[in-house]
Amino acid sequence: MDIIHSAADLRARLQREPNNVFVPTMGNLHDGHIQLINIAKPRAACTVVSIFVNRLQFGPREDFDRYPRTLDADSARLKEAGVDVLFVPDEREIYPERQTFVVEPSDLQYILEGAHRPGHFRGVATVVLKLFNLVMPHSGIFGKKDYQQYLVLRDMVRQFALPIEIIPAETVRAQDGLALSSRNAYLSAEQRTEAPRLYEVLKKVRDELGSGARDFQRLDQQAMAELARHGWQPDYVAVRRQADLRQPSERDRNLVIVAAARLGRTRLIDNLEVQFLA
Numbered sequence: 001m002d003i004i005h006s007a008a009d010l011r012a013r014l015q016r017e018p019n020n021v022f023v024p025t026m027g028n029l030h031d032g033h034i035q036l037i038n039i040a041k042p043r044a045a046c047t048v049v050s051i052f053v054n055r056l057q058f059g060p061r062e063d064f065d066r067y068p069r070t071l072d073a074d075s076a077r078l079k080e081a082g083v084d085v086l087f088v089p090d091e092r093e094i095y096p097e098r099q100t101f102v103v104e105p106s107d108l109q110y111i112l113e114g115a116h117r118p119g120h121f122r123g124v125a126t127v128v129l130k131l132f133n134l135v136m137p138h139s140g141i142f143g144k145k146d147y148q149q150y151l152v153l154r155d156m157v158r159q160f161a162l163p164i165e166i167i168p169a170e171t172v173r174a175q176d177g178l179a180l181s182s183r184n185a186y187l188s189a190e191q192r193t194e195a196p197r198l199y200e201v202l203k204k205v206r207d208e209l210g211s212g213a214r215d216f217q218r219l220d221q222q223a224m225a226e227l228a229r230h231g232w233q234p235d236y237v238a239v240r241r242q243a244d245l246r247q248p249s250e251r252d253r254n255l256v257i258v259a260a261a262r263l264g265r266t267r268l269i270d271n272l273e274v275q276f277l278a
Contacts, residue, residue, distance in 0.1 A: 021043045124153070195268060216239040238259070
């Protein structure tokens with residue numbers, strides 16, 4: 001595995017490759033990231049992974065400074081997984097000057113996660129477009145745990161006519177159902193025991209939908225109240241359309257239940273897709 005730190009060296013290295021597939025990450029890798037790599041590897045001659053904690057997607061009171069940086073352990077895991085190129089730029093390499101040109105996503109950036117993290121998706125889209133321009137992959141792999149992020153990047157690639165296929169990967173969970181996330185490391189032992197409740201709440205909403213419930217607002221409020229009763233601070237639980245995260249109608253058959261809530265100081269997100277026969 002080649003570990004590369006500069007954009008110039010990355011471009012020179014990738015000139016030798018007939019094609020490549022790309023997995024961008026912020027590091028502190030877990031089994032969910034390794035699943036992305038396992039999906040990526042059969043798709044191209046060269047598998048490229050980046051590790052970059054992107055300041056632009058963090059709000060002023062978020063965890064940029066304390067976000068876990070575990071490069072040595074991450075490098076060992078990536079080498080074992082068969083990654084060909086690891087790109088680890090520093091901030092000056094990605095942003096050598098103040099980033100005044102940014103990618104402004106659609107109105108999707110203002111709802112759900114975007115409403116609670118203003119500017120987040122602008123920062124995500126801007127850095128991913130920049131990384132795409134450096135790596136020039138034919139496909140990029142993104143986990144569906146970050147469901148809204150996946151939709152934003154899918155739409156960005158389509159509207160800019162980028163020759164890149166965005167491939168979603170299913171959420172990887174611990175045995176008790178908790179979606180794997182780098183931020184799970186923030187949880188205390190007691191909070192880690194409580195954390196799977198978020199997924200359990202999503203499954204309850206799914207089951208009610210399966211039983212014919214279509215009062216989406218009631219389902220959302222009921223789920224948030226259950227989390228609050230157990231010490232969570234929910235930002236949202238919402239039944240939405242899979243295609244665009246808009247409010248569904250009773251006729252919609254492809255739905256997703258998305259959720260974000262704080263457990264202590266740790267903010268967890270999750271989602272669960274639901275399909276109904278026409």
